[in-house]
Amino acid sequence: MSESLDVLRDVPYSDEKDNVLRSFDLYYAPDSSPQPLICFVHGGAWRSEDKADHASLARSLASSTGFPIAIPNYRLTNSSDGANSVRHPIHSQDVLDFLSFLQSWDRLGHVVDRSKIYLIGHSCSAHMLSSIFLDSSAVTPVLVPPPQVIKAVRGIILSEGIYDIDLLLSRFPTYREWFIAPAFGDKSSYPEFSATRLGLRKGQEKNDIRWLVIHSKGDTLVDLPQTDAMYTHLLRLYSEHAPQPVMVSKVDDLVEEHDQVLRSEGYLKLISDFILQDVHRA
Template sequence: MACSQSLGIAYTSSALDDSQRQFDIYYPTDTAVDARPLIVFVHGGAWRAEDKRDHASLARSILTATGCAVAVPNYRLTPSGNVDPNLRHPVHAEDLLAFLHFILAWRNPQYSFDPHKLVLIGHSCSAHMLSSIFLDSQTPSLTPSMVLLSAVKGIVLSEGIFDLDTLVARFPDYRRWFIDGAFGPAEHYPEFSTLRYSPWPNAPIKWLLIHSKGDMLVDVPQTVAMYNHLKTLYPEGIDHDIDTVESDHDDVLRQDAYIQMVKDFVVNFI
């Protein structure tokens, strides 16, 4: 499917010259295509790295597979050695929530998508960010509007970080590398465990969790624990796959099997 792109669109009034609060969108050039869900891919990078431009090829692949427009937002990152509390969690997720509220109201006839049908994809640390918004993390600044909760039909989480304490127990160097900078120095981080978060009422979102057996950066038990938690919250609409993909952490995104799983999930909402 032929596609085009628009790059560097600001989603806050202060972001005209702030690339960390802009997004790119990839969309079908065939204007005869019916309005389909908008897919939002949120990059990982340990809350401190990566950029929307790094995932242009992935966005095009998802568009080709699904026929849906794909938006890729940036968000503020935590710099190495951060001591500024204003650049710690929840600032990254706050930016993501601001983008999602922006996209609900954004209207441009150039882009054909249904803003009332959103499918969100979070990879690595952004799986934690999406979980902190679409489950109740008891963080007022991460409270989604009822309109947004209604618009989000599905969430895909791949190679996700969900519980910081078990992650640090498995990979002790991560505390110094990015956890202390992004969340502040602490002995333990129970309040940031998405395994403790409760569901929002009247938000029948479907979830798909993906994890590769070959991931050397985030271990499979992170996703297994989150899957088990979601199953206690929602009797239906939760699925996971920890067997299909065998690539390393970010290589998962370049696998045909990953694109196929996303396609099979999205087709439920077209």
């Protein structure tokens, strides 16, 4: 991709046209032919960060892969529309609405191939993507992706993720008051929200979604047992139902702190190599 990128900012993906928390930015080469789309969903403990914070990552990914990059916002807990009014699964539902919108959005059909999408979730958004693409319907029925979204997603990359909230709180008890209770409600435990308990959606075993689960050994905010548990869970799911390649790089390549990893060359290479290898595999 050329160094010159066009950027569409604050594209609404809902009927709330003036709600910047329900919009996305798109980075793309204006002279490109239709290419797979990479979507990065930011973290921030369900309560902070903005798509603009990751403009540098978007440009780096576009340069290393040659593909357009979309970064959505979503409504946040403790956001300006009222303290604690936004709780799970609203954050994830916004991300699902964004992905569904892409399937009907034809403004940039000449540069975006909507049938080939790669998703990246960091920190809390790894939990969000897992809740959408594994079967959480018994707890959160609004998070059922339409068939065209399932079919379009080719790969899901989970980075420094939160998957098992009770396990997280056993190691970081202060997180309960800081962001877990505001986002999920004040409960004694949260087993129903554990991504490591979710199965495959009906018919999903026939889909060709590949997973990359990574974690930096320098991360002190979310520890490695989260990723160990999720990787083990995915291996078990697919080995029982439909063997598929699941890749992981847990500690060997990344040494940065939780957020700093997003700016590292190692992180960029892991993600870019995974996506490019999958595109060429197809």
